[in-house]
Amino acid sequence: MSANQVAIRANGPYVCTGRIIVCDDAGSALREGAQVALCRCGASNDKPFCDGSHNRVGFADAGGCAKPEAGAVSGDGPLRVTVKKDGPLFLEGPVQVQAADGSVAFSGDKTWLCRCGQSQNKPFCDGTHKKVGFTG
Numbered sequence: 330m331s332a333n334q335v336a337i338r339a340n341g342p343y344v345c346t347g348r349i350i351v352c353d354d355a356g357s358a359l360r361e362g363a364q365v366a367l368c369r370c371g372a373s374n375d376k377p378f379c380d381g382s383h384n385r386v387g388f389a390d391a392g393g394c395a396k397p398e399a400g401a402v403s404g405d406g407p408l409r410v411t412v413k414k415d416g417p418l419f420l421e422g423p424v425q426v427q428a429a430d431g432s433v434a435f436s437g438d439k440t441w442l443c444r445c446g447q448s449q450n451k452p453f454c455d456g457t458h459k460k461v462g463f464t465g
Contacts, residue, residue, distance in 0.1 A: 333408035333422060335442070337392040337452055339429040342366040342379035343418075343442065348407035351377065354414045367410065367418060371446035376465035377412040390451060392429025398453070400437030415464050417454035418442040426452060 333347030344366050351360045351367070359377070366379040370388035373380045382388075408422040419441055420426075426435035426442070434452055441454040445463035448455045457463075 332405050333424045335426040337429050339392040341383050343369050350407050351410045394428045394434035398435045416458050418444050
């Protein structure tokens with residue numbers, strides 16, 4: 330199991346723990362730390378970080394995963410989370426993503442997570458952000 334974890338909270342954010350580096354699309358570090366909460370509802374006023382807006386807007390998602398993606402996790406380095414402009418979160422580095430029920434949604438070194446709240450393949454991005462005009 331990877332030292333870097335992303336826990337999907339039911340009706341709430343992604344909670345990342347481990348060696349986390351959050352960067353903008355240009356590669357500049359926005360935040361580094363051992364725990365970071367990232368918005369997955371698309372409504373935060375502090376995107377990409379969670380500000381509790383999921384409560385205000387009534388975001389409802391059980392935090393499950395219909396199609397788990399298991400792969401090999403290599404090494405124990407940091408998890409780099411790149412916030413793609415008006416798009417998803419790109420995770421690069423050893424990570425395990427856990428659904429709200431504790432099951433493994435993803436295990437590996439690279440994946441794309443939805444942050445607009447509209448993907449039909451949550452927690453993974455399916456491109457819906459383009460259709461709904463997500464910004465942030």
